[in-house]
Amino acid sequence: MIKAGIVGFRGYSGAELIQILERHGAATVYLMEHRADAGDRPTPRGAGGPARIPATAEAAGAAGLDVVFLATPPEVSMELAPGFLEAGAKVIDLSGAFRLRTVDNYTRWYKEPHTQPELLASAVYGLPELNRAPIAGAKLISNPGCYPTAASLAIAPLVEAGVVDRGAGIVCDAKSGVSGAGRKPSLKTSFCEVTENFSAYSILEHRHVAEVLLNTGITEPEFSFSAQLIPVHRGILETIYFRAAGVPSAAALVELYEKRYAGEPFVRIYDAGKSPDLLSVARTNFCDIGVTLHAATGRAVVVAAIDNLGKGAAGQAVQNMNLAFGLPETQGLL
């Protein structure tokens, strides 16, 4: 059994990790208390639940943890990761702390200094479908952002295959459920501000853009990205627009995706003209992709959907754990 600690287990990604790992079959969960956020939900009597230990390197060492999941803000992840690594655990970080490869890139997009430049350089980016090989040997795995997971899986095959008219640019209109903003109360995520509403934010300046650029090879001037808040708990749907070059039909685009993701257990492609919705992927680790093409003019739309707490966070983190520990990649995730 893999001994797996979770810091930030009261948050939405943390709670999802607990749920997945408790059914995983090869993991024992340790809840690591970092700050008393007083946000426990009501529980029945006698509900035992996983062991609770402090979120410290000492406790991780004493418990013999094999892996620690950090479902924490970037600054907390930077603070805690070194200790857990020294204590002999692998670290899978769900924050943005270790995703952007260089201090310069991090500072530009996160507007704050990076306190662990060496760890940043050594971190392995955990998007298996685009970067599987190095995950097996990684000590520090940086779990991708939710928006970039869907956008990169949708866009990378197009760019690789050279079927995008780069001059016309790529538009990614991204929408997310509210759990993507975390569990800390704020006016923006208050029920009465969100229900019966829909709003755009971080237009053209979301820090997740940096990951998409790294993952796909497109450049910032080519890429327009807006984020929007859907009044739902969970789920991401991204509508991606581009001008196709040298593509005879929608079926050819479908084929392109199917070849690229042949054998991938967590990417599913739809028939031309069909597309997934949030319910297609809710509570799963799938990324679903649908394609529409107006062949005469080349206008193309790709709809990509994930569960932001699944493939966009906790599900993908467990997929990375499976790879890092030599388990079947899908264990606990189907």
Added chain:
Amino acid sequence: MIKAGIVGFRGYSGAELIQILERHGAATVYLMEHRADAGDRPTPRGAGGPARIPATAEAAGAAGLDVVFLATPPEVSMELAPGFLEAGAKVIDLSGAFRLRTVDNYTRWYKEPHTQPELLASAVYGLPELNRAPIAGAKLISNPGCYPTAASLAIAPLVEAGVVDRGAGIVCDAKSGVSGAGRKPSLKTSFCEVTENFSAYSILEHRHVAEVLLNTGITEPEFSFSAQLIPVHRGILETIYFRAAGVPSAAALVELYEKRYAGEPFVRIYDAGKSPDLLSVARTNFCDIGVTLHAATGRAVVVAAIDNLGKGAAGQAVQNMNLAFGLPETQGLL
């Protein structure tokens, strides 16, 4: 007092018309029974409500109706409009029956024949901010579609001013609340299919595209449009992407919009980088517009929001009624 009949008063646009007209001050409402759809909501005892008459030309003539609002499907509007016009009433049609100017254009987008080609040719398109003058003298006013109202008000000023890099195309990613699909029960609009969901539909082939092309002068190959369903009752938000040409700053775009819509009571512009959400316009006749520009690369995003039942349907229909009868344009709408 203007005697105003409403056909389709049990639908969402019809109900909104009742609500606006009952507070309007210069209108008396007649509910015109066309089909028993058995969808009345529970009502308290003694609730009088407006007079009810049949949806026939005879009844309209007998009641001396000055105007009839058709909140009906296109085929019903085509069937009913001639009789009401002959009975001496103006007709304000909220369907798509009379929006596309020519039979060919209608047949192409609506996939069915047009039974009233002469009326189609004579209808006046009722988007006051782009076509105010002829509305005053019109007998048959074709109220714009909900999506095209927001898209056209956002895009037309950009095209007029020549600030769009036409070669890169314009993307309109449109989202609507569920009332836009009408009140007739269907699986697609059932609560359990919509709540906690978000889905795209009519990707690259929505018939509302035709109106946007007519209103803005852009061509179909330049325009990519997808519609999406938000799990809310009402409201439309459109995120519009284009490459700006010759625009030095976001402030310049704001100024462009302000000049174009100076004096318009129902178009409101936001500071650069700010944008409206659905709550900004809920239960109003406003179209709110916000602009973001990345000046160095020209990437630009315009967010336009309306209430699909307000400026997107009933509100705009009353605005047209006000213009057609020489009343203050804002009467009953502020």
Added chain:
Amino acid sequence: MIKAGIVGFRGYSGAELIQILERHGAATVYLMEHRADAGDRPTPRGAGGPARIPATAEAAGAAGLDVVFLATPPEVSMELAPGFLEAGAKVIDLSGAFRLRTVDNYTRWYKEPHTQPELLASAVYGLPELNRAPIAGAKLISNPGCYPTAASLAIAPLVEAGVVDRGAGIVCDAKSGVSGAGRKPSLKTSFCEVTENFSAYSILEHRHVAEVLLNTGITEPEFSFSAQLIPVHRGILETIYFRAAGVPSAAALVELYEKRYAGEPFVRIYDAGKSPDLLSVARTNFCDIGVTLHAATGRAVVVAAIDNLGKGAAGQAVQNMNLAFGLPETQGLL
């Protein structure tokens, strides 16, 4: 024109007051800044809006305010009311500070001392349908709580008429939309905690019970009350159970209510066996009441619905203002 100040105008009741008063016709609104809660929503350019002045007695005096609405917590209302009264304004308080008549009663239910016992003794309880006469001459009007408004209007006529089997008790199962909890962010009112959820709170110990007892004459041992949170923005529905004594039919109960509320503009009764829902009263000042009776056994259910921001807060506050200033009681409210 009545000069009307609003303290707490960024909250949901405060915002509702602004909306009602701006269409009222006989009131000029002053927004009174009390604390910077940083919660303004995005606004379009050039949105003028009402004058803003500090929430001080001096400012109220300088502006010549005729009335100040306090949409504030009880402790703020106790702090501010004396100054505004001395400055010559009437005060309509929407908090619980002045509802319970005596210091002892207040302390018991609100678990904190009352700092203005004299004002408490002189306050007039503003539930017009049960206590209309003294409102006209009142200087300090205590606006009823949302739950007690519906419960009292539903129960008082039954108790007055002696048709309740008191020994069997009365049950009030009350449900409210989330805006009843105010606009201050909290975990309990965060979107992801509320959506797809439904929860009970303050079971058998809600402080609003105290008001219902005062308004109806029933005693605490006779009354069981639970509050519950509906995942909607606004609206209250209360399902009230009792054993009817000496009532031959449901129609007789309907008649009882109709006689009691004959001529009341804001109470509406439904046919026997029918009942209102939240949409029946949304954005109105109505209290709608429906009755079901199983005549053979006497089991009876009354469903009462209000908008918690309308008749449950801002609407009723304006109704009280109308009465206090000799205006038509329904002005601005229909």
Added chain:
Amino acid sequence: MIKAGIVGFRGYSGAELIQILERHGAATVYLMEHRADAGDRPTPRGAGGPARIPATAEAAGAAGLDVVFLATPPEVSMELAPGFLEAGAKVIDLSGAFRLRTVDNYTRWYKEPHTQPELLASAVYGLPELNRAPIAGAKLISNPGCYPTAASLAIAPLVEAGVVDRGAGIVCDAKSGVSGAGRKPSLKTSFCEVTENFSAYSILEHRHVAEVLLNTGITEPEFSFSAQLIPVHRGILETIYFRAAGVPSAAALVELYEKRYAGEPFVRIYDAGKSPDLLSVARTNFCDIGVTLHAATGRAVVVAAIDNLGKGAAGQAVQNMNLAFGLPETQGLL
């Protein structure tokens, strides 16, 4: 492996059955096509899914089905059950067709004749916590209604223990998510009629009352039940009011429940004064129970929560299958 057929697999209970059984480990699923309801959701390419066979006795026999789940309306269940039984399969019926023991009782509450009186007499009521023994040998298991499951589990122990003041009656105020109404489109379950709404229905006359009476031994004159629609997909919360007799404290009530349900894997009790909400039981087979008591007056409130698609339908059906086939009762359900 148990070969398990599902009729009505496109409905919400049917879909839940598929999901549970596919992870169950000892069951192979067969989807049985009964009527083309054209309600399939979009699916990715290559999604294999379970085998599909006709919903006929012949097909059941040919496939060698061990059990057939009927997630169908009562009239369809009465039509299909005999054939499947003759074909040698056990039948677990999720409709109300076989719950009420006698034709008279069925006819009274369902207002239609019963076409299978012999089967009705032989059916075993599948609420394991109250009726476990006969389920093991049953051929036809009648799965309980959703409301009665929660109500009976909450009320039966109180009546058994004699702690209810029967003269004062028991009130059950029940609330359900919309999936309880099935997947067939109707105006009542349309998104725009449900969102931001909350409504009562079947006040004092819901046919589920009959089951609660049978399960608990209370009589109709003692029991007041109303159903209400929560704007959520799934979940039932019932608030039950009674006058406690001879109970010294809330803790004593907690103890009473704990003793009654000692060893039960799917009933969970909360500390006195605490109560579950819908999220406590979402997507589980648990029934959670919380108790509040005002000891001085005996007023008591029990909150019981289940997932209407879990313990209220598909989960409980699989629990019954486990019992009927000698499997561990919790298999596939934790």
